[in-house]
Structures are given as structure tokens and as C-alpha cells.
Amino acid sequence: MGERRRYSRAMTADDGTSNTGLYRHPYPSPELAARHAFVELEHDRLSTEEMAARCTAFRETLDRRRSVRMFSDEPIPADIIETAIMAASSAPSGAHRQPWRFVMTNDPDLKRRIRLAAEEEERTNYLENRMNDEWQEALAPLGTDHHKEFLEIAPWIVVLFEERFGVANDGSKIPNYYVKESCGIAAGFFIAALHMAGLCTLTHTPTPMRFLNEVLERPDNERPFVLFPVGRPLSGTQVPDIRRKRSDEVIVRRGA
Ligand code: IYR
Numbered sequence: 658m659g660e661r662r663r664y665s666r667a668m669t670a671d672d673g674t675s676n677t678g679l680y681r682h683p684y685p686s687p688e689l690a691a692r693h694a695f696v697e698l699e700h701d702r703l704s705t706e707e708m709a710a711r712c713t714a715f716r717e718t719l720d721r722r723r724s725v726r727m728f729s730d731e732p733i734p735a736d737i738i739e740t741a742i743m744a745a746s747s748a749p750s751g752a753h754r755q756p757w758r759f760v761m762t763n764d765p766d767l768k769r770r771i772r773l774a775a776e777e778e779e780r781t782n783y784l785e786n787r788m789n790d791e792w793q794e795a796l797a798p799l800g801t802d803h804h805k806e807f808l809e810i811a812p813w814i815v816v817l818f819e820e821r822f823g824v825a826n827d828g829s830k831i832p833n834y835y836v837k838e839s840c841g842i843a844a845g846f847f848i849a850a851l852h853m854a855g856l857c858t859l860t861h862t863p864t865p866m867r868f869l870n871e872v873l874e875r876p877d878n879e880r881p882f883v884l885f886p887v888g889r890p891l892s893g894t895q896v897p898d899i900r901r902k903r904s905d906e907v908i909v910r911r912g913a
Pocket of ligand 1: 779782796801802803861862863864
């Protein structure tokens with residue numbers, strides 16, 4: 658509260674959100690607004706009760722999400738995948754560059770090629786110790802191995818490519834910023850959108866993933882970030898009986 662009083666102007670609305678006097682450096686400044694377009698934020702003000710209810714409902718919904726390794730081969734309409742991708746593409750990104758491309762395919766031949774190439778890499782990871790013993794022990798409870806049949810069985814494969822830099826018409830590079838952070842957030846939005854649609858996925862990183870550029874014919878400025886098989890879970894699918902961290906293990910509160 659003391660912080661607020663330092664700036665003198667009185668509150669101008671009952672709801673406590675209109676006190677422009679809080680800011681000595683309002684955004685946008687008149688100079689900025691003269692040079693770049695701004696629009697007023699569209700925002701629904703919720704009561705504290707509604708806030709709590711919605712947040713809890715969302716948390717409970719997300720808490721039911723699980724990574725799945727056994728998919729049904731039932732077809733899923735392309736437009737549902739596209740909508741989930743556009744939800745992902747609403748993620749914040751460095752300098753609003755949206756440095757991502759989502760390549761989706763339900764083509765059996767492409768899925769097969771991806772499966773075969775992924776299994777070849779993973780065979781080296783698991784059987785020829787490209788992943789060290791410590792790493793393999795960490796994965797033991799998940800029971801992952803070099804078999805990746807789901808890559809052919811799931812109706813869709815979506816590969817999120819990070820756009821390392823943009824390319825101008827004259828071929829010169831346009832830098833992107835915080836590419837990995839941006840793609841990580843977009844991946845999270847995508848996973849959440851799929852879950853809301855009743856679809857399952859696996860955050861899969863067949864390593865190394867460069868083969869995906871070739872199979873999916875993507876240019877060099879794009880690098881595979883995560884591969885997502887997407888579909889309904891096979892009925893009766895089993896998932897590891899793992900627990901998530903409790904709030905006291907993930908939340909640290911400091912200060913008064
Ligand atoms: N890329 C391998 C290994 C793997 C690594 C981690 I860390 C996992 O959480 C799961 C798997 C694979 O996909 O099998």
C-alpha cells in the first residue's frame with residue numbers, strides 16, 4: 658500500500674484498476690503511441706471467487722493430463738489439430754517473432770519413415786549407451802526403449818520446429834530472440850490445448866532429431882524442437898503410477 662501512496666492521484670474507479678496515477682511512466686508513452694499502434698486490452702474482470710474457481714478448475718483439468726505411449730489409430734480431423742496449433746501459436750515469444758513452425762502429418766509413408774529413423778537413433782541411445790547408465794536408470798520407471806511404434810499408429814505426428822532465425826527476401830538472416838523459451842511456452846500451450854480437446858500426446862525428442870528436416874522437407878534455419886504423436890489413447894492404456902510434486906515442493910514464497 659505504501660508503494661501506491663507515493664503517487665498521489667486518487668483512485669478513479671470502484672474496482673481499483675483505474676488508478677493511472679500509480680505510474681509516472683505510463684505505457685505507452687505519447688512518443689511511442691505516435692510511432693506504433695496500440696489498442697486497449699480486452700479483459701474480463703473476474704471476482705476473486707470466480708478467479709479462484711476458474712483457476713482451480715483449470716488446475717484440476719491439467720492435473721488429469723498424462724503423457725501417453727499407446728495410441729488408438731482412430732482418425733482425428735485435421736482442423737482439430739490445426740486449432741490446437743493456433744492455440745499454441747498464441748504463446749508469448751521473444752520480440753513477438755513467433756519463432757516456430759508446426760509441421761503436421763497423417764501420411765502413413767511419412768509416419769513410417771519418421772518411426773524408422775527415430776528407432777534407429779534410439780537404438781544407439783539405448784543399446785549402444787549414447788545415453789549413459791545414470792540417464793538410463795532415471796528412465797527405468799518409465800520403461801521407455803527404442804521401440805517407437807506409436808509414431809506409426811497415432812493418427813497425427815506434429816513436429817514443432819524452432820525457427821533459429823528468419824530469412825529476408827534477399828536471403829539475409831533476421832535474428833530471433835529467446836527461441837527456446839518461446840518454443841517451450843508454445844509447446845506447453847499446444848499440450849494443454851490437445852488435452853482440453855480430449856486428445857493425448859507424448860513430448861517426444863528422438864535424439865538427434867535432424868532427420869526430421871529431411872523427411873519433412875524443412876529448411877536449415879528450422880531445427881526440430883519436439884515431436885508430438887497425437888491421438889486418442891488406446892483404451893486401457895497404462896501410464897506410470899507417478900506422483901506430482903506437492904505445492905510445498907514447488908512453491909517458494911518470500912517476503913512479508
Ligand atoms: N529420447 C529418448 C529418451 C528419453 C529421454 C527422456 I529425459 C525421457 O523423459 C524419455 C525418453 C526416447 O524418446 O526414448
